[in-house]
Amino acid sequence: MTTKVAILGFGTVGQGVYQILQNKQKQLTHLTGESVQLCGVLVQDKAKERILPESVLVTDQFDEILAQEPDVIFEAIVGEQPSFSYLTTAIDRRIHVITANKVMFAKHGTHLLDKAANRVGMGYEATTASGTPIIGTITKLLQVNSVTKIEAILNGTSNFILTSMQNEGKSLKTALKEAQDQGFAEADPTNDIEGYDAFYKLMILSQLIYKKQPNWGNVPCEGISNVTAEDLAFAKTNGQKIRHIAAIEEKNGELYAGIKPKALSPAHGLHSVDGVDNAIHIISDLAGPLTLRGPGAGKLSTASAMVEDFVHILQSYPVKLLQY
Amino acid sequence: MTTKVAILGFGTVGQGVYQILQNKQKQLTHLTGESVQLCGVLVQDKAKERILPESVLVTDQFDEILAQEPDVIFEAIVGEQPSFSYLTTAIDRRIHVITANKVMFAKHGTHLLDKAANRVGMGYEATTASGTPIIGTITKLLQVNSVTKIEAILNGTSNFILTSMQNEGKSLKTALKEAQDQGFAEADPTNDIEGYDAFYKLMILSQLIYKKQPNWGNVPCEGISNVTAEDLAFAKTNGQKIRHIAAIEEKNGELYAGIKPKALSPAHGLHSVDGVDNAIHIISDLAGPLTLRGPGAGKLSTASAMVEDFVHILQSYPVKLLQY
Incomplete structure (x- = not known):
């Protein structure tokens, strides 16, 4: 056939x-x-x-x-x-x-x-x-598990910029230009650096996991455009990295979601995620904390x-x- | 029904x-x-x-x-x-x-x-x-992809011991005792620290991915029993960690597999894996490099x-x- x-x-x-x-x-x-x-x-x-x-x-x-x-x-x-x-x-x-x-x-x-x-x-x-199979992992491999919380790096461009600012001391502008030259940031980078791209993906994950979405207007959404070299230097002195984190969890039937830059300590499962990768940290009731990491973009x-x-x-x- | x-x-x-x-x-x-x-x-x-x-x-x-x-x-x-x-x-x-x-x-x-x-x-x-769904990821989520290589931390006890030796300067004996006290190392730890446990799991992954296994006698299998405090200190001065790595790949129809302690640089996808976690780094032809990390044991x-x-x-x- x-x-x-x-x-x-x-x-x-x-x-x-x-x-x-x-x-x-x-x-x-x-x-x-x-x-x-x-x-x-x-x-x-x-x-x-x-x-x-x-x-x-x-x-x-x-x-x-x-x-x-x-x-x-x-x-x-x-x-x-x-x-x-x-x-x-x-x-x-x-x-x-x-x-x-x-x-x-x-x-x-x-x-x-x-x-x-x-x-x-x-x-x-x-x-x-x-290509990081987060949807399939939740729908096909964690059917018996109840996912209670996820934290994720969902925008590769933001992660590339933060990595490059923190590791190489570059300005946001220079790092963004590099991302554009390498072809993974758009000419208009608003969706990436203001957090909207991560927001949309988080809403898709919310629908998938909780079968509903929070009221969009109630979800704080902050991108990386206000992260300064000083913020990153300060995090570094504490052994931390700043990463752009989208998180959602359900407590007593209510969804709590937010997108913002966050300082992560080395013990955090997403601390090591550098460059254009995406990663999702999944907390569920049986399997234990899982982390999936892989490319966030690419033909x-x-x-x-x-x-x-x-x-x-x-x-x-x-x-x-x-x-x- | x-x-x-x-x-x-x-x-x-x-x-x-x-x-x-x-x-x-x-x-x-x-x-x-x-x-x-x-x-x-x-x-x-x-x-x-x-x-x-x-x-x-x-x-x-x-x-x-x-x-x-x-x-x-x-x-x-x-x-x-x-x-x-x-x-x-x-x-x-x-x-x-x-x-x-x-x-x-x-x-x-x-x-x-x-x-x-x-x-x-x-x-x-x-x-x-x-509970880390490596088998399901390969059989159900990467059906079109050809997996070409995997590198993995498959023995949680060894990883706990290496983490504890490198981070806290403990001896292998002390770290092993702790692992036993915490209930995730067996009274007879041979299978874990001599690498046999990781070997069996690697053979299962070989069967899964390549539909065959290498001749067991030809697979070098080294555990962590000979890793010294000096080895770990030396790795640390280079910003590296020693991890117990099981790896397999196919080249020209031949399988190359091995299990041994290896010094990993921070850029390596498995560098950040501390404690009793397991993690698998999967290289395939389409999806790009994926890493799955999660508990390696537990009721x-x-x-x-x-x-x-x-x-x-x-x-x-x-x-x-x-x-x-």
């Missing part, structure tokens, strides 16, 4: 998905019993040259993608809309969806998961911490999370949902 | 399994659609007093356990035999098996997995790194791994295999 897939958005992540689907054809067939056929790619600018087989439809019209009757859609677009509309329509048409879109999913994840429940698979590992790393979701969906659901 | 389970061995881990099954009844039913009923416990000394309901058979005869027709067996006995015989028989009788027995599984895991394939579920998360932590396996098996297989 053949599974027809479409990719929405052909930037870095979308291209990564394509590359993995191409390079891992045999293994995907071995794992899922299906051969995978790319039937369409949704782009913004059709005229731009792309290395894609002629058989693959390249279009800027979502309707034309739907007309190909894909079984699975990979969504790697940035921003809330039109992604949310596209995925809503896809689920209604009984197409499995896999997304890397954190802003959209933080806002509409609950709605989409409800809609998808018992109908189609919904993969969102790539929305949080890229193949993020695409890897999406293709792992794809395999899991094909192993869990009948593929040809339209026929049901 | 009711799932009948039996526990073989009622030491620390077996009791932990019982405790979780009792305390998480509702959640287990929610996750699996089945209610769980403990039908038998295999012990060495029947006369010893135990807090178990009267309805539960307590016996020193495996045949009497089988006569209860359990659907799933939790095996928490120490040593190669009689565990291997018990699990072989159980699989033949189409009983799902979940083991925490690393020595037995390192030697006979391949045989048991082959025997179990397409017939019954076989859970072995608890054999390696206790609830190890039992947690077994009950998580239990849920996964019930979600993946028809429970009543005997009826097929």
Whole structure:
């Protein structure tokens, strides 16, 4: 049998998905019993040259993608809309969806998961911490465990800047410029350095763990833009590092969440996390404190999370949902 | 429907399994659609007093356990035999098996997995790194990824001793005594400090990742018994820590494995792992370098791994295999 897939958005992540689907054809067939056929790619600018087989439809019209009757859609677009509309329509048409879109999913994840429940698979590992499998660890490996608290470094750019400021005495401006030159900070770095990126990811984790989110307006969200060289030097004299920490826990049925720079002592599980890595410290009732650390961004790393979701969906659901 | 389970061995881990099954009844039913009923416990000394309901058979005869027709067996006995015989028989009788027995599984895991394939579920998360879900991460979350190399701290006792020697200047003898007093080193610590415990776990990971094991005789295995205060002091002056590292990788189809104390620089992903924790650094082709860190031992932590396996098996297989 053949599974027809479409990719929405052909930037870095979308291209990564394509590359993995191409390079891992045999293994995907071995794992899922299906051969995978790319039937369409949704782009913004059709005229731009792309290395894609002629058989693959390249279009800027979502309707034309739907007309190909894909079984699975990979969504790697940035921003809330039109992604949310596209995925809503896809689920209604009984197409499995896999997304890397954190802003959209933080806002509409609950709605989409409800809609998808018992109908189609919904993969969102790539929305949080890229290839570091935090979503899968909680949903698949800690099902019996109750997670009571998480603390996490969820923004690789902030962590890179703090590491570089503290270890090499650089200014925030210089460190940010370096992050931009190395390609992992955006031209407009507001989302990263003001903490919004970590905020969205924390809300996704909240939904995952507690099946609800705190009122967004009540979550203190502080980025790293006010961290000074003096703060870092002072932390260093105490053997501490300043890290940008997103934390959430439930006490007596209430959620307490916050995002802020925090001085960590060497005994803290996230103290050693340097550079662009992400890391999540998970406190649960049975397994004990676990820490997952890995890349927080990257073409193949993020695409890897999406293709792992794809395999899991094909192993869990009948593929040809339209026929049901 | 009711799932009948039996526990073989009622030491620390077996009791932990019982405790979780009792305390998480509702959640287990929610996750699996089945209610769980403990039908038998295999012990060495029947006369010893135990807090178990009267309805539960307590016996020193495996045949009497089988006569209860359990659907799933939790095996928490120490040593190669009689565990291997018990699990072989159980699989033949189409009983799902979940083991925490690393020595037995390192030697006979391949045989048991082959025997179990397409017939019954076989859970072995608890054999390696206790509640740290390394087995599940590789089997369930990194299916598309090819793992090329792992480096790991797999023996919590050795890591505790090295930490305590380096941080507090203690002798190996004193540090070992402390570990024994705190209950995580055995009265006979040979398996831990000579590296055998880490060796067995590495062989299990080898089987998992590469579907084969190196010839045991060709794997250099060095414990921490020869690490001196001078070695640690010297490492410290270089900003390094000595850690007991088990490593394996495949190059050109050949496996290269080894277990030995190694000086790690701060940039190494395992440098920060102190105390009784275990940690595994996984290099794969897509997701990027991942590190998992968590408890390497503990009653609830190890039992947690077994009950998580239990849920996964019930979600993946028809429970009543005997009826097929």
